[in-house]
Amino acid sequence: MTYTSRSTSNKAYNGLPELQELESLIQEGKDLMRIRVPVHIQHQDTHLPFYVLEMGSTSPEAPVLALVGGVxxxxxxxxQVILSFLKSLIRRLHWDNLLQDQLDHLRLLIVPMVNPGGMRDNTRCNPNGVDLMRNAPVEAEGKTPWLVGGQRLSRSLPWFRGENGAPLEPENQALADAIHHGLKQQKxxxxxxxxxxxxxxxRLWFPYAKSTAPWPGIGAAHRLTELFEHSYPSHEQYLFEPQAHSYTTNGDMWDYLYDDYARQQPDGCFIPITLEMGSWLWVKKNPRHLFRYHGLFNPVLPHRHQRILRRHLVLFDFLMSATRTMPMWAPASASDQQRAMQDALSRWYPGLDGNITTAV
Ligand SMILES: [Zn+2]
Structure with a gap:
């Protein structure tokens, strides 16, 4: 379905100020982006749009930076941090020709609100009671933490994966299509x-969620980590690490999408990263958050909210530059890949030396 400026009814905005903000940004920047609404997500008596935006190069092989939020x-x-970045981008493009040049050499693929129904309900899951980050057809190796690792007992418990053998939830299918098509020619x-x-x-997490063994792309991820840490030494707020250092899960969409990519393009380099903003800190600073479910996951105080929106802009800018220049720094030759892998193992898997067995 193509985009029309009046696609969303007033009713859909109830409880969804982010959707209103997104659509006003789309209005403001519509000449700078390609806009698609591949699916509407049913929520009670309304249908909520699932937006996929593209900005920058239309060259089929341009490197792609995908920004995803609201899962x-x-x-x-x-x-909100993605919308904050998008607003800044749209406004800078009026005068900042360095940024224009940047976007001439890469493509942004933005899916800012994967789960609009869940956002409207203020729930983690989608309107069907499914946790979208446990819903992919991926089984973890070994034991996962009880419930948190994904469960099929009941949709009224958290972390429900969906019925065994059921297709992906509509939000995930739309996300998978956007990533699959967006990356199909991307080295x-x-x-x-x-x-x-x-x-x-x-935290900035790399795959896999399904396995504690090193992910095959960990060498490239390590190189990206070094680029950031070396270039932004005062930004030690980020902890770069494989997700499985914290916990393993079933059904992670990025495991699924990475494996899909690697099957299509065994020589390509795709680094999926999950930003986990450390919201327990916000609770620690203001224990009243504990009594507001929303406050466990979101900064409540206005000054803190503004600070969170600001603090990741550097990361987004860095990722644009890093994506554009991947041909320069991503490990290419077999010996370079081996070196990058060895460096990654020394940092994140110090117990493993010599015998490298990556997860599959
Ligand atoms: Zn989450």
């Missing part, structure tokens, strides 16, 4: 999926 409805801050791509709610630090 878990209650983690609204993920969508180089990075994605950032913005979440909140785990720990006290901002």
């Amino acid at each position: 878990h409805g209650v983690e609204r801050i993920g969508t 180089y791509a990075i994605s950032l999926d913005c979440h909140s709610g785990f720990g006290t630090r901002d």
Whole structure:
């Protein structure tokens, strides 16, 4: 379905100020972007649009940076940081020709609100009671934490994966289509999926969620980590690490989408990253958050909210530059790949030396 400016009814905005903000940004920047609404998500008596935006190069092989938010409805801050970046981008493009040049050499693929129904309900799951980050047909190796790792007992418990053998939920199918088509000719791509709610630090997680063994792309991820840490030494707020260092799960969409990509393009380089904003810190600073479910995942105080919207803009800018220049720094030759892998193992898997067995 193509985009029309009056696609969303007033009713759909109830409880969804982010959707209103997104559509006003689309109005403001419509000459700078390609806009699609591949599906509407049914929610009670209305249908909520699932937006896919593209900006920048239309060259089929341009490196792609995908920005994704709102997978878990209650983690609204993920969508909000993307909208904050998008607003800044649209306004800078009026005068900033360096930014224009940047976008001439890469493509942004933006899915700012994957789960609009969950966001409207202020729930983690989608309107069918499914946790979209446990819903992919991916089984973890070994034991996962009880419930948190994904469960098929009941949709009234959290972390429900959906029925065994059922197709992907509509939100995930639309996300999978957007990523699959967006990356189908890309030798180089990075994605950032913005979440909140785990720990006290901002974590940048690499795959796999399904396995504690090293992910085959860990060498490239390590090189990206070094680029950031070396170039932004005062931004030690981020902890770069494989997700499985924290916990493993079944059904992770980025495991699924990475494996899909690697099957199509065994020589390509795709680094999916999950940003987990450390919202426990917000609770620690203001324990009243504990009594507001929303407050466990989102900054409540206005000054803190503004600070969170600001603090990740550097990361987004960095990822644009890093995506554009991947041909320069991503490990290419076999010996370079081996070196990058060895460096990654020394940092994240110090117990493993010599015998490298990556997860499959
Ligand atoms: Zn989340």
